[in-house]
Amino acid sequence: MVAPPDNDVLWARGLHYAYSGSPALAGVSLGVREGEILAVTGPRGSGKSTLLKCLSGQLVPHPGEVWFNSAPVHTLSRSARERLRRERFGWIDSEPHLVPELSAWENAALPLLLRGIGHRAARRTAGEWLERLDVGDCARKRPGALLMAQRQRVAIARALTTEPTVIFADEPTAPLHNADRAQVLRTLTTAARSHQITVVVAGPDDEIATLADRAVTLVDGRRTSGVPVPDASEGEGRAACSVSA
Numbered sequence: 001m002v003a004p005p006d007n008d009v010l011w012a013r014g015l016h017y018a019y020s021g022s023p024a025l026a027g028v029s030l031g032v033r034e035g036e037i038l039a040v041t042g043p044r045g046s047g048k049s050t051l052l053k054c055l056s057g058q059l060v061p062h063p064g065e066v067w068f069n070s071a072p073v074h075t076l077s078r079s080a081r082e083r084l085r086r087e088r089f090g091w092i093d094s095e096p097h098l099v100p101e102l103s104a105w106e107n108a109a110l111p112l113l114l115r116g117i118g119h120r121a122a123r124r125t126a127g128e129w130l131e132r133l134d135v136g137d138c139a140r141k142r143p144g145a146l147l148m149a150q151r152q153r154v155a156i157a158r159a160l161t162t163e164p165t166v167i168f169a170d171e172p173t174a175p176l177h178n179a180d181r182a183q184v185l186r187t188l189t190t191a192a193r194s195h196q197i198t199v200v201v202a203g204p205d206d207e208i209a210t211l212a213d214r215a216v217t218l219v220d221g222r223r224t225s226g227v228p229v230p231d232a233s234e235g236e237g238r239a240a241c242s243v244s245a
């Protein structure tokens with residue numbers, strides 16, 4: 001096992017993943033710098049979701065390596081990967097998946113409450129993020145009373161409340177109308193930049209590439225653009241990983 005360059009927050013090498021023998025990733029390598037916003041684009045079925053799931057420890061590549069802050073993720077046990085995801089990563093799905101019985105602020109505060117943060121502090125932090133995401137006036141409403149765009153903003157607030165090291169956003173604008181898409185994405189990227197949160201966001205090229213620092217494109221589970229990450233054994237590191245495409 002070769003150690004990655006120590007200045008990439010995420011580093012992946014030679015990722016392969018197959019569903020029941022059907023390949024979804026076929027040798028993807030990349031590095032992501034701290035605070036970077038990386039767009040993952042490509043046609044439907046090109047492997048974007050699978051790549052995000054491998055990078056975030058939800059799936060284990062086979063073969064392939066994923067490193068987070070210079071520590072291997074792919075060799076961790078399931079429970080250690082779950083802990084890593086809970087403590088260091090945030091996930092935004094293409095569907096908000098809010099708890100219907102809880103209000104917007106309770107949904108946004110949930111990761112904090114699960115960590116044992118006090119009720120009052122969790123409520124204050126969740127409220128601040130809901131305000132930033134322009135849904136502060138929805139704080140007391142339940143998801144059923146919210147528009148889809150508002151629900152997705154609450155889900156984004158929930159991912160941001162813990163200020164994770166990395167947020168993975170898998171087509172976060174998929175359920176939104178055109179008018180909301182750019183604004184929701186801009187809100188996410190602005191919030192992430194202001195807190196030095198690294199973001200790996202999958203979605204349509206025309207939407208996310210302009211807001212990201214760099215984009216990589218997948219076709220049939222392989223990269224077609226961006227700057228390939230050299231083998232660490234070649235002695236190259238951050239500069240080569242970081243050039244914008």
Ligand SMILES: Nc1ncnc2c1ncn2[C@@H]1O[C@H](COP(=O)(O)OP(=O)(O)OP(=O)(O)O)[C@@H](O)[C@H]1O
Binds near residue numbers: 047048
């Ligand atoms: N749970 C699964 N079981 C079987 N095959 C899957 C599964 N998830 C994805 N695939 C297949 O793996 C390939 C890559 O899918 P993936 O969802 O990673 O691509 P994507 O680029 O995110 O696509 P989309 O834009 O449609 O979400 C596709 O051929 C897809 O049909």
